[in-house]
Amino acid sequence: MGIGEAVAERFEDRSSTADADDLETDEIFHILQTRRRRDVLRYLRQADGPVRLGDLAERVAAWEQGTTVDALTSSERQRVYISLYQSHLPKLDREGIVDYDKDRGIVERTPLAAAFDPFIDEIDGVDRRDSWPRRYAAVAALCTLLLAALGATGVVAPAGLAAGGAVIAAFAVVIGVHARAT
Structure with a gap:
């Protein structure tokens, strides 16, 4: 069009x-x-x-x-x-x-x-795309790093790592859907 x-x-x-x-x-x-x-x-x-x-x-x-x-x-x-x-x-x-x-x-x-x-x-170059997916992705990346650091030091049990990984993965799916929609 x-x-x-x-x-x-x-x-x-x-x-x-x-x-x-x-x-x-x-x-x-x-x-x-x-x-x-x-x-x-x-x-x-x-x-x-x-x-x-x-x-x-x-x-x-x-x-x-x-x-x-x-x-x-x-x-x-x-x-x-x-x-x-x-x-x-x-x-x-x-x-x-x-x-x-x-x-x-x-x-x-x-x-x-x-x-x-x-x-x-x-x-005029105004980018009206939603910046929240990038922010969410940054938070997810930080949480992944934190979870990896906690797992490497043994502070969190393997079951806790699995649960945390599942939450971050679900969060990543939501981020992807939101980014695709905007």
């Missing part, structure tokens, strides 16, 4: 009036091709409702510069503000991904924006 088909499937449950078929694969890639648009979508996902364009521009500029909003220079803020105001937000608004009130300087995420979340994370 291509990215266009995957996004189209996710669009089926949205309450927006835009048609999922209206966004072709090339348009989806165009929307996601710039880091600023992805940052806009990421910020709006974290926001609780509508945001001011100035706040959005500051946050995006801070991410780009790898600094805090307070440490930004006026020119760094202005550069991002202008590109969002003139280019990126109107594009996202035309596609129905955000509601952008240019006159009031207010931006809000639409239901259609949620369809882009998995792709934003994937493009």
